[in-house]
Structure formats: C-alpha cells, structure tokens
Amino acid sequence: MGFTVRGTIMQTPGPTKLEVRHGVAVAVNDDGIITSIEHANDVAPLQTVLLPGLIDTHIHAPQWPQLGTGLDLDLESWLFEHTFPLEAKLTDPSFASEVWPSLVSTLLAHGTTTATYYATIDVETTTMLAETCRAAGQRAFVGRVAMDHPDGTPQWYRDANAAQGIEASARSIDAIVALGSDLVQPIITPRFAPACTDELLRGLGELASSTGVRVQTHCSESDWEHNYAFNRFGMSDTAALDGFGLLRDHTVLAHGDHLGRDDLATLRARGAGVAHCPMSNAYFANAVFPARRALDAGVRVGLGTDVAGGARPNVLSQCGEAVTMSRLLDEGVDAELAPQDRGVAGSRVSIVEAFWMGTLGGGELLGLDVGLLEVGRPFDAVAVDTARPTSALRLWDGVDDDARSFEKVVRLAEPADFTDVWVAGRRVAGAAPKQGVA
Amino acid sequence: MGFTVRGTIMQTPGPTKLEVRHGVAVAVNDDGIITSIEHANDVAPLQTVLLPGLIDTHIHAPQWPQLGTGLDLDLESWLFEHTFPLEAKLTDPSFASEVWPSLVSTLLAHGTTTATYYATIDVETTTMLAETCRAAGQRAFVGRVAMDHPDGTPQWYRDANAAQGIEASARSIDAIVALGSDLVQPIITPRFAPACTDELLRGLGELASSTGVRVQTHCSESDWEHNYAFNRFGMSDTAALDGFGLLRDHTVLAHGDHLGRDDLATLRARGAGVAHCPMSNAYFANAVFPARRALDAGVRVGLGTDVAGGARPNVLSQCGEAVTMSRLLDEGVDAELAPQDRGVAGSRVSIVEAFWMGTLGGGELLGLDVGLLEVGRPFDAVAVDTARPTSALRLWDGVDDDARSFEKVVRLAEPADFTDVWVAGRRVAGAAPKQGVA
Structure with a gap:
C-alpha cells in the first residue's frame, strides 16, 4: 500500500542549489521508492521539514x-x-x-x-x-x-x-x-x-x-x-x-x-x-x-x-x-x-x-542513488519538527525567508527535533512515533 | 526544609584542576545555598553527573x-x-x-x-x-x-x-x-x-x-x-x-x-x-x-x-x-x-x-559566587543523565576513567540529557522532572 509523508522539503539538487518546496505530499511505495511528490493544500508550511537522509x-x-x-x-x-x-x-x-x-x-x-x-x-x-x-x-x-x-x-x-x-x-x-x-x-x-x-x-x-x-x-x-x-x-x-x-x-x-x-x-x-x-x-x-x-x-x-x-x-x-x-x-x-x-x-x-x-x-x-528526495529514488529521509519547545531551532514569522530557515535547520536541528527517520521507506528512528506521517 | 541531590560531581576548581567526586549527596537549603556535600553510599556512580551551571x-x-x-x-x-x-x-x-x-x-x-x-x-x-x-x-x-x-x-x-x-x-x-x-x-x-x-x-x-x-x-x-x-x-x-x-x-x-x-x-x-x-x-x-x-x-x-x-x-x-x-x-x-x-x-x-x-x-x-559546587555557594547546577538511549553521550565500563568520562560529558551531553537545571536551588528546567532529585 505504501504511505505518504507531508511537509516542506529542503534539499540541494546541486552543490550551490537550494530547493525549498512547501506543502508537499511525498508518496512512497512498498519497495521504499518515492513514486510522487505533489503539492498538498492541507500541509502547514514549515511545521515539518523533510530533509534527505x-x-x-x-x-x-x-x-x-x-x-x-x-x-x-x-x-x-x-x-x-x-x-x-x-x-x-x-x-x-x-x-x-x-x-x-x-x-x-x-x-x-x-x-x-x-x-x-x-x-x-x-x-x-x-x-x-x-x-x-x-x-x-x-x-x-x-x-x-x-x-x-x-x-x-x-x-x-x-x-x-x-x-x-x-x-x-x-x-x-x-x-x-x-x-x-x-x-x-x-x-x-x-x-x-x-x-x-x-x-x-x-x-x-x-x-x-x-x-x-x-x-x-x-x-x-x-x-x-x-x-x-x-x-x-x-x-x-x-x-x-x-x-x-x-x-x-x-x-x-x-x-x-x-x-x-x-x-x-x-x-x-x-x-x-x-x-x-x-x-x-x-x-x-x-x-x-x-x-x-x-x-x-x-x-x-x-x-x-x-x-x-x-x-x-x-x-x-x-x-x-x-x-x-x-x-x-x-x-x-x-x-x-x-x-x-x-x-x-x-x-x-x-x-x-x-x-x-x-x-x-x-x-x-x-555511487548510491540517495541524498535527494526525487521520484524514483529510495525514500531515505529525516522529518524535522521546527516547533519543539526549548529547541534551539525556532522559525519566526516575518524574520526567516526560505534560505534562512534552511540555514537554521542545518545549523540548529538536533536529534530531539527529528520526529522520524526513514531508510528505503522503513521508519528506523525518530523522537515522536506518529508525527509527520499521514 | 531544603532538598538533597545525589550524583557524581564533575567540576573544575581551578583552570587546570579537574575534580570528580563519585556518590555524593548535595544538600541545599531554602535560600538555595549548598550546606553540605557528603559521600553517600546509595548513589550509583556516574548515572547522574552534576555539573556547575x-x-x-x-x-x-x-x-x-x-x-x-x-x-x-x-x-x-x-x-x-x-x-x-x-x-x-x-x-x-x-x-x-x-x-x-x-x-x-x-x-x-x-x-x-x-x-x-x-x-x-x-x-x-x-x-x-x-x-x-x-x-x-x-x-x-x-x-x-x-x-x-x-x-x-x-x-x-x-x-x-x-x-x-x-x-x-x-x-x-x-x-x-x-x-x-x-x-x-x-x-x-x-x-x-x-x-x-x-x-x-x-x-x-x-x-x-x-x-x-x-x-x-x-x-x-x-x-x-x-x-x-x-x-x-x-x-x-x-x-x-x-x-x-x-x-x-x-x-x-x-x-x-x-x-x-x-x-x-x-x-x-x-x-x-x-x-x-x-x-x-x-x-x-x-x-x-x-x-x-x-x-x-x-x-x-x-x-x-x-x-x-x-x-x-x-x-x-x-x-x-x-x-x-x-x-x-x-x-x-x-x-x-x-x-x-x-x-x-x-x-x-x-x-x-x-x-x-x-x-x-x-x-x-x-564577580559572582557561582561556577563551582561548594558549601556556601548558591546551588546553580545541571544534572546530566549519562544513560539516555540514543544519546551520543555513553559511558562504557572498563573504557572510561574519570578524565575521559568528564571529556565525554563536556563534548557530548545535549539538553535532552539534562534531567534538571537549578539556579539558586530552584529547579528551572530539565528534560525529566523527577530524576536526579531525592
């Protein structure tokens, strides 16, 4: 049956290229492969950030x-x-x-x-x-x-x-x-x-x-x-x-x-x-x-x-x-x-x-097909909760644009902020078992 | 009535002096001042490390x-x-x-x-x-x-x-x-x-x-x-x-x-x-x-x-x-x-x-009387749990002596490992409300 994960993707398709995609649903099949990444209207921007593993x-x-x-x-x-x-x-x-x-x-x-x-x-x-x-x-x-x-x-x-x-x-x-x-x-x-x-x-x-x-x-x-x-x-x-x-x-x-x-x-x-x-x-x-x-x-x-x-x-x-x-x-x-x-x-x-x-x-x-969330690649990913109380990671309305939010996630997110970690579509770790998965 | 905290103290009374005191009970009075630090037989060594704030x-x-x-x-x-x-x-x-x-x-x-x-x-x-x-x-x-x-x-x-x-x-x-x-x-x-x-x-x-x-x-x-x-x-x-x-x-x-x-x-x-x-x-x-x-x-x-x-x-x-x-x-x-x-x-x-x-x-x-856990000083302290699952901080029997354990705590402890934080004897933060306090 597979499953779907919702959030904001932040990743780097090239060495100098930052890609931020708000409000997407990532569909993953039973083989752990990403089958689609589509815009979803029901996703709060930036609450959950999805990073490649x-x-x-x-x-x-x-x-x-x-x-x-x-x-x-x-x-x-x-x-x-x-x-x-x-x-x-x-x-x-x-x-x-x-x-x-x-x-x-x-x-x-x-x-x-x-x-x-x-x-x-x-x-x-x-x-x-x-x-x-x-x-x-x-x-x-x-x-x-x-x-x-x-x-x-x-x-x-x-x-x-x-x-x-x-x-x-x-x-x-x-x-x-x-x-x-x-x-x-x-x-x-x-x-x-x-x-x-x-x-x-x-x-x-x-x-x-x-x-x-x-x-x-x-x-x-x-x-x-x-x-x-x-x-x-x-x-x-x-x-x-x-x-x-x-x-x-x-x-x-x-x-x-x-x-x-x-x-x-x-x-x-x-x-x-x-x-x-x-x-x-x-x-x-x-x-x-x-x-x-x-x-x-x-x-x-x-x-x-x-x-x-x-x-x-x-x-x-x-x-x-x-x-x-x-x-x-x-x-x-x-x-x-x-x-x-x-x-x-x-x-x-x-x-x-x-x-x-x-x-x-x-x-x-x-030489592995990982490091990017893209259709056809394995779903190796980390879901980051950007609103955990007392986390050093905190985004502020009106202060942070996409590039700054990305910089914050990279510099400040700690394992306690990682709600879910997946490898090839299998959930293998995470601080909050249910969050980030729909 | 005050209270007592048990654990292993790790601190630096001088720039090049490391002090590690296993199995101590720190008594704190109602004014938040340390009144005694004594050996206690019932404390598991290194489970809880007490650092000065x-x-x-x-x-x-x-x-x-x-x-x-x-x-x-x-x-x-x-x-x-x-x-x-x-x-x-x-x-x-x-x-x-x-x-x-x-x-x-x-x-x-x-x-x-x-x-x-x-x-x-x-x-x-x-x-x-x-x-x-x-x-x-x-x-x-x-x-x-x-x-x-x-x-x-x-x-x-x-x-x-x-x-x-x-x-x-x-x-x-x-x-x-x-x-x-x-x-x-x-x-x-x-x-x-x-x-x-x-x-x-x-x-x-x-x-x-x-x-x-x-x-x-x-x-x-x-x-x-x-x-x-x-x-x-x-x-x-x-x-x-x-x-x-x-x-x-x-x-x-x-x-x-x-x-x-x-x-x-x-x-x-x-x-x-x-x-x-x-x-x-x-x-x-x-x-x-x-x-x-x-x-x-x-x-x-x-x-x-x-x-x-x-x-x-x-x-x-x-x-x-x-x-x-x-x-x-x-x-x-x-x-x-x-x-x-x-x-x-x-x-x-x-x-x-x-x-x-x-x-x-x-x-x-x-010019403040803090930074050391010593009788007569305010109890500003952090209790560190050294055995939280999936923490980067982990001590190993037979591998770590006191100096290495100290180095690990300083380099690896994260807020998620801080069970309690006190200022002047008041508990002001901590990941686990009850732990570390007896």
Whole structure:
C-alpha cells in the first residue's frame, strides 16, 4: 500500500542549489521508492521539514566507545594507546554485540541513513556490524580493516601477513554479500598506507578489480602521513595508492587535508573522492582540508564524522563545521600576522554546499542513488519538527525567508527535533512515533 | 526544609584542576545555598553527573530570532541589514513578549544558569528582559545598549545623542534594580567604540564610577574594529576604553581576538576580562582569540555563545569549540605552508581549562559566587543523565576513567540529557522532572 509523508522539503539538487518546496505530499511505495511528490493544500508550511537522509562517508565503528575522548593526544599515541587496544577488544563478539547496536541505533537517531564504516580486522565482528545495520535498517558500506605492516601496527592487532590480510578481506566480502541485504555492502578497506605492506596494498587493489567491490582508505591526513608516503614510495600518498590499483570509481579517501593539486587531478580522473571530516581536521590533520579547491577541481566530496577522531556523531553538525573550517582556512587564525598573510583567500564553502556534501555529494561519492528526495529514488529521509519547545531551532514569522530557515535547520536541528527517520521507506528512528506521517 | 541531590560531581576548581567526586549527596537549603556535600553510599556512580551551571558571558538577546543565520555576511552587512533591523523590532514590547520567554527558557534548558545580555536600546523592552529572567529564575546581567554615533549606527536605531544615551542607561539601571531580584542585575553596555561618541563613552564611564554597576562592551573583535580604534583614538581599543573609565573590576570585553600583549596587561591590571566566543571567531573575528596567551597573562576569561554571531546557544558546545579553536591557532590551517609557519605553537587549551572558562572562570570574570559546587555557594547546577538511549553521550565500563568520562560529558551531553537545571536551588528546567532529585 505504501504511505505518504507531508511537509516542506529542503534539499540541494546541486552543490550551490537550494530547493525549498512547501506543502508537499511525498508518496512512497512498498519497495521504499518515492513514486510522487505533489503539492498538498492541507500541509502547514514549515511545521515539518523533510530533509534527505544524512550520509556519513567516514566512520570507525570500533571507536564508538571512545567518542569524545583522547583528543589531546597526537596521532601515534591516539592509535597505539587509545584506539588499537579498543579496536582489538571489538574483535570479541560479546563486546561487539553491545557496541554495534548502540552505535547504529544512535546514528539512525541522529539522522545518518547511510554510513561507510571501518569495522575491525576480525571477519566475524565485521559481519556482525553488517548484520546489525541490516536488522536496524541502515544503509551501509561495511569494511573489514586490512593492516599488516609490522612498523605501523601493533603485533597484537594486525593481519599476520599480506596473504592472510587479502584472504580475510575476500572472506569478509563473501560473508557480507551472503547476508542478502539490499542495504548493506562490503567495502575493501586497507587502513592506510603506513599500516599496510606493498604486497597487501597490491593484493587489495587486485581484489577490488576482480570483485568490483568499492575501496576506502585514508590519504594524506596529516603532515606525517603525507610525508611518510614520499619517504617510503618516493611519491605522494595519492600516487602510491593509485599505483596499487586502489583509486577506482567511487573510492573514498578519508581526510585528504594535504592533497596537492596534482593529487586532486588524479582523484578526479579516477572518479575517486574525499570524505571530508571537518571537525577532526582540528585534531589530527595539522591543517584544514581545502574543500573549496577540491570542489572547484571537480573532485567528489562527501562529509564524514570520523568518529572518534571527530568528537560528535552528527553529520548535520559537520555541515556547519565544514563552513566554519572553510572560514578559518579563508581568513587564517593568527591575529599577529597581516590579514593577507593569514589564510587562503577564496576558500569559503557555503552552508548550501556543506549540506550538499552531507547528502547528495556523499551519495555521488559512494555511487548510491540517495541524498535527494526525487521520484524514483529510495525514500531515505529525516522529518524535522521546527516547533519543539526549548529547541534551539525556532522559525519566526516575518524574520526567516526560505534560505534562512534552511540555514537554521542545518545549523540548529538536533536529534530531539527529528520526529522520524526513514531508510528505503522503513521508519528506523525518530523522537515522536506518529508525527509527520499521514 | 531544603532538598538533597545525589550524583557524581564533575567540576573544575581551578583552570587546570579537574575534580570528580563519585556518590555524593548535595544538600541545599531554602535560600538555595549548598550546606553540605557528603559521600553517600546509595548513589550509583556516574548515572547522574552534576555539573556547575553554565555561564554565558556574552549574548545578544534581540538576535535570538536570527540564531544560525546570516553567517555568510561581513560584519557591516550583518549589522546594518541583518541585526539592527531585528534589534529595532525588539523595541516593540509585543514582539519582545514573544522573544524573551523563548530565549530564556531555551537557554535554561541548555544549562545556562547565568547569562550576560546585551538587550536593546529601549529601556522598556530591556526591563522586560530582566523581568523575564527574574520570573524564569535565570541569574543574569541585563544591559540596555547605548549607541549614538551617527557613522556607526543607523538613524532609526540609536540614541538621539550622548546625553539621552546616558540618561536612558541610568534609567534602565534604576528600572532593573527596582525589580528587586537577587538574581538579576543591570550592566552598563556601550555597544562598541565605533557605535559611540566620545561623550557617550565618557559619560558611561562616569556612570559606572558613580553607581558601581558593571560594564560590558566589545573590544578588538576584528581587524576592522581593532584598526578603527587606532585611526580614531590614536591608541588601541583597550587603551581608549580605559581612558573613558570603562575598564573596571569585572568589566567584560567581548571577543578581544586582536588584543595585543600590552592590552592583556592592561586588562589584568584593571581586573577586566574577556568573554571568549570561540565559534564566532570563525565568522566575524578574522582570527582566533589567543586564549592560552590571555590565561597565561593572568587575564580573566569566560566563555560566550555570542548569539547570534555564534550559531548555537550551548555553552557546553563552546567548551569543545574553545579547544578546537585553540588547536587551529596552535597548528594553523594552510597545508601549503611549512608546519612551523602555519600556526602559533603553544596556543592549546585543554578541555579542563575550557570547562573552567565556561563555569568558574566565567563566574570570576563576572564577580559572582557561582561556577563551582561548594558549601556556601548558591546551588546553580545541571544534572546530566549519562544513560539516555540514543544519546551520543555513553559511558562504557572498563573504557572510561574519570578524565575521559568528564571529556565525554563536556563534548557530548545535549539538553535532552539534562534531567534538571537549578539556579539558586530552584529547579528551572530539565528534560525529566523527577530524576536526579531525592
């Protein structure tokens, strides 16, 4: 029979295009596909705002228990003292059975309808994460993490060697495909070059080529990672990954803060793109990702929370942060320098572009038909109540036009304002079970 | 009869000192004063965390309806096209009677137990804001905004001349004092030097001297404001304000992003301090406030949301933002510069220091006996539920020690997690009426 949802659609069909459609009824069929979007006379304008579901293109599932902590550490301490021990604990199915449902249900409540996960090095708990997403109804790429380099990983948390890393990655792909879910797919996930031997990187490139499965990894996140590649490979991180066959259509490179202009051209040529994680830029990147430059270069860009290198799970917050970080890059930070020496003029991105990255841009990066409410696409959406008492989000008659209302929703809506969250037409979360659905 | 609240106290008795006291019972008398804090055996550790109430040392009340919008504008467009027209509407008591209760109730729900407001130029609606705070039970300084400079203000929103500006400011002080509230005090509020004639600034300095009423204004927020002072006064903004008698004990200078080292020494000598508004630094400051340098110089520093130059009303968020901004200042933003040329090494502040600025540091800046849960002080506090389903805040056995749990609470707790908010022992907000109180 399907169902119909009424409200005001706010979305971004293009990077600089805001679309606001008041008083519409969105019809969804039993397959969760939008069959019509039509004007409806009986809908109060702006009471309920319908957003496309939010897309997190970079998140570390086993770091969920450490969200919001350890951000005073440098990357090496962060990894070896803080993160790897926790990730190793998540190879225990018993602990994973506590953590994964907490993670996925919380992300859904935050409006994240699609997530691209780094799981663990363990095939079993990685499959458990995929199963958790399937059962909870979250669209997801789930990657079993491959890492075998004796210098870049601890002995107690790595693949024994390249062959075993490749075999386990292939086995994880089969296990996730065997779940038979339309929503959940595997993704080949070499952690990052410093954690992987050449043999592993090459083998995973071949696995991607032979299976057609997507690839994700980190690239040029920090000075250290960027310089590491030149020292080891004699070329940039991007060029090295490309040489291993890992830069393919819809490959997701996390961060890319130090990508050079040549690197951006390579990404564009391959159809690969960047998961821009604005908040984590301040903690582990030593610089801000030049999102403006990447967009202008025609590179695909989505947003990521980088849980737990980013301290919050909200993609909507990252939209605001993307604007904030672009402003800091544009104007600089040190008042004791002359204004023209402080920043990189022309680096700003707008709130419309930021929201596009968090929705349709992320969908295009991942090669999924989501991020826009349009006939023929899956109904992945968030309904926002704009009138919850004591919410920071409040619209005022005579003050807010459409563009300002949109800006408010993006910057101020919290999960408590999300009455309903749907993925492929299934209601998967929401603060108020009945509201927004007719 | 008073009452008793049980939980785990997390607070910062000093800028670098974190105190975590598990399983305590806080007894509060009928005057709202803490009479004892003792260990209680029957309290589950960490289920309820008690924080000192949050202190917003800089917020523009009439900008509440534009929260989260217009951040793409430069300061002049922001003021003349966006802000002044809205502030002028807030001289209408009818509109003010809608906006003030929305603002104050929302801030209380966000845990802001003390706020230092810029109201409007109108005495009546300024008094209404003070009355709203009194009735809702929020501790507040409420300032009638003085501004008379024909070049820096629009003809339709300014004091007719300096004499009228001084007279209205004096009248506003009397009107707020006449409310007879223990919680709400007036504050003398020249908007900022560019909006005020010398005569107005001097007259307000004299008013502060004769009445002992506190002073707040903006200082050296942006390149423009900082340079403006040199051009007009032949000295820094700080030195000029000092010359007008406005730098007094507990004077609150908003932003101060461009304060020189001599300026910091002047602030310290006068007992004045800075309302650091981290998020708004990215939008209107052209640089990041050097909080580390100010703290090291012994200058009083609190946090401000700068609503609506800052896009969120949460002081707790600003604690995280203060760390983020300090990291960006420390490391810089432009990856194309050499690391050592990018930022200002040694600029970091910790999450403990940030929380101190948002609580006790703010209390010390304002000269109020709040910001710490201690016998003899008023019970201004927030109770945080650390186990709400689908909250981003979640503590894990065996993962989080006290310091990490504190970091999580500060970075992740949202108003939906605040079961109770008290000011001077009165419960003024909270998501769950009964929880946390025994």
